[in-house]
Amino acid sequence: MTHRTGNRLLQVGALARVEGEGALYVQVDDDRVTAAQLQIYEPPRFFEAFLRGRHCSEPPDITARICGICPVAYQMSACLAIEDVCGVAVPDDIAALRQLLYCGEWIESHALHIYLLHAPDFLGYDGAIEMARDHRDLVQQALRLKKIGNAILELIGGRAVHPINVRVGGFYRSPTAADIAALEPELQWALQASWDTVARVAAFDFPDYDGDWDLVALAGSEDSGGMSCSGTYPIMGRRIAAASGRLDIDVAAFTEHFREEHLPHSTALHGRWDGGPYLVGPLARYALNRALLPEQARAAAQAAGLEEVCRNPFRSIIVRAVELVAACEMALDLVRGYRPPREPFVEVPVRAGVGHGVSEAPRGLLYHRYEIDDDGLIVSATIVPPTAQNQPAIEHDLQHLVEDNLDLGDGELTHRCEQAIRNYDPCISCATHFLRLEVHRA
Amino acid sequence: MSPPSLAVWKFASCDGCQLTLLDCEDELLAIAGQVEIRQFLEASSAVAEGPFDVSLVEGSITTEHDIERIQQVREQSGLLVTIGACATAGGIQALRNYADVAHYTTAVYAHPDYISTLATSTPASAHVKVDLELHGCPIDKGHLLQTIAALLLGTVPQQDSGSVCMECKRRGTACLLVSRGVPCLGPVTRSGCGALCPAYDRGCFGCFGPSESINLDAIRDQLVAIGTPDDAVDRLLGTFTVRSFREAQP
Numbered sequence: 001m002t003h004r005t006g007n008r009l010l011q012v013g014a015l016a017r018v019e020g021e022g023a024l025y026v027q028v029d030d031d032r033v034t035a036a037q038l039q040i041y042e043p044p045r046f047f048e049a050f051l052r053g054r055h056c057s058e059p060p061d062i063t064a065r066i067c068g069i070c071p072v073a074y075q076m077s078a079c080l081a082i083e084d085v086c087g088v089a090v091p092d093d094i095a096a097l098r099q100l101l102y103c104g105e106w107i108e109s110h111a112l113h114i115y116l117l118h119a120p121d122f123l124g125y126d127g128a129i130e131m132a133r134d135h136r137d138l139v140q141q142a143l144r145l146k147k148i149g150n151a152i153l154e155l156i157g158g159r160a161v162h163p164i165n166v167r168v169g170g171f172y173r174s175p176t177a178a179d180i181a182a183l184e185p186e187l188q189w190a191l192q193a194s195w196d197t198v199a200r201v202a203a204f205d206f207p208d209y210d211g212d213w214d215l216v217a218l219a220g221s222e223d224s225g226g227m228s229c230s231g232t233y234p235i236m237g238r239r240i241a242a243a244s245g246r247l248d249i250d251v252a253a254f255t256e257h258f259r260e261e262h263l264p265h266s267t268a269l270h271g272r273w274d275g276g277p278y279l280v281g282p283l284a285r286y287a288l289n290r291a292l293l294p295e296q297a298r299a300a301a302q303a304a305g306l307e308e309v310c311r312n313p314f315r316s317i318i319v320r321a322v323e324l325v326a327a328c329e330m331a332l333d334l335v336r337g338y339r340p341p342r343e344p345f346v347e348v349p350v351r352a353g354v355g356h357g358v359s360e361a362p363r364g365l366l367y368h369r370y371e372i373d374d375d376g377l378i379v380s381a382t383i384v385p386p387t388a389q390n391q392p393a394i395e396h397d398l399q400h401l402v403e404d405n406l407d408l409g410d411g412e413l414t415h416r417c418e419q420a421i422r423n424y425d426p427c428i429s430c431a432t433h434f435l436r437l438e439v440h441r442a
Numbered sequence: 443m444s445p446p447s448l449a450v451w452k453f454a455s456c457d458g459c460q461l462t463l464l465d466c467e468d469e470l471l472a473i474a475g476q477v478e479i480r481q482f483l484e485a486s487s488a489v490a491e492g493p494f495d496v497s498l499v500e501g502s503i504t505t506e507h508d509i510e511r512i513q514q515v516r517e518q519s520g521l522l523v524t525i526g527a528c529a530t531a532g533g534i535q536a537l538r539n540y541a542d543v544a545h546y547t548t549a550v551y552a553h554p555d556y557i558s559t560l561a562t563s564t565p566a567s568a569h570v571k572v573d574l575e576l577h578g579c580p581i582d583k584g585h586l587l588q589t590i591a592a593l594l595l596g597t598v599p600q601q602d603s604g605s606v607c608m609e610c611k612r613r614g615t616a617c618l619l620v621s622r623g624v625p626c627l628g629p630v631t632r633s634g635c636g637a638l639c640p641a642y643d644r645g646c647f648g649c650f651g652p653s654e655s656i657n658l659d660a661i662r663d664q665l666v667a668i669g670t671p672d673d674a675v676d677r678l679l680g681t682f683t684v685r686s687f688r689e690a691q692p
Contacts, residue, residue, distance in 0.1 A: 068458020
């Protein structure tokens, strides 16, 4: 292959198979990458601005609208943060129902990304519909997996997109034991199908690449009660840690360590940590909490030959599949052990103060912070979504991938970069929600 | 005869309404066999040129560029169908339309010069002719499927013009507002969700927008009569379809 020299410009105006509107821009001058950007041009929607003055009972519903793919993540981080302000922790039975709802979102979102958005890159199709012409069984399996995730969301949450049954303190109504038990047969099928998913995706060809960013996720802890206790792969909790060991904090200290930067090419603020670029999401969760994976998920990871810490983002599809097994397994356990909570919610008496909430959205750590006044009205809101935190790491990867692959033709190199972006399952709608307002009047 | 062509477009939104199309797990492959999906960026890298028989539009108009883009979509589309509260009503981001600008400018971020946005969030219908509207935050999956089926059959899709209140009666849910004093917008909210919230012991919060010929004064009086503070009533009417409820005010 000829070595291409000189100045090159790789551009994709509108990225496909990502949630939201983003573009790719890479500039090479004399074999040096002078710009590598995931440009985010989705218009801002100013959630943090209009949350001010709203009542503290409203963030679960309002912030769900930041993202139609992971509304439960927003609802849970919001509830945890408001309950933190008010000094309330929900009882274990409500926490268990939250965890089951969240597992539904993981199953739905991971099945969507693995099969419908990411797999076409490895199998050489434009998308799942095109892929279905040759691999109908694969797409049907994906849709059935997605459907069981949505069935959990619909039963507990009322509907799959923007569930209506979540409130600060718990739920409006809890499902009956019979309704929850009816989920079991499909979940058993889903557990088998997710095992099969791990094997299928582990057989894909992966480009060599090793990211040198740090990995940040919730970590298991001994002392946090409810479902975030040690022994469970953490989805909700308080302790945040880095795989390097350079960070181990309570969520209340989040903003002391992480800050956001505003750069010209993005309507999303970039997440920065003094430790440099860091990654949140499946690779980070797996690196920190592999030992806490439920039994079958751990066995599936081992059978797939997954390394203890995976630093190749192209292989994140395997980790996502392992987490799919984990989510099915955890959901099955919760379904089998389900008793309707004594009360669907606990009262959360308003008190002024600041609170923090964090949970593991399918794409990674999602942080909420609220300050509320004596009347329960929101004084300020800060939301840090996973894709904003990953954006610097994604760009870091783009830079290195291009430098390492200058021999490739423009078309192939551009495709490789697009793939690199999709590795992170970026949710651009999420990343963009939180810019503050600039009024531009004609 | 070649199958009808479909395009899906996104403006300012959360992606949840277009996800509803992918959430049609039992029907998606059948739909894909009946229509030619020429443009659906969330699902496929394949991008074919227009014109399109049907365009589904998600999201509200919040930038100058969006205004040009929605006009281009209109020019290329036989039928333009807006899906969801953002596209039909400006969405929750239309709260900016009623914000005190002085208050918002204090919240300016680091480099306002990097960003360009309009002071308002508006529905597609404020800019171009819209042929059909699917309401809801998010839209109802059954309604989307029914609409696609009707378009394929060449019949007129059914438009529901009743209220959530009527759906509750049909469903047999006891009235939360009357029997338990729970604030509920059911009497003034467009039907289409199947009266979901009251079935979960929760008052309707109006995510499908106002129904036709409503009496907002009456619902306000009723909500205040059961002890809802005025500011809470304002917030209830001013969230997911704020622009539509404002325009429905007498």
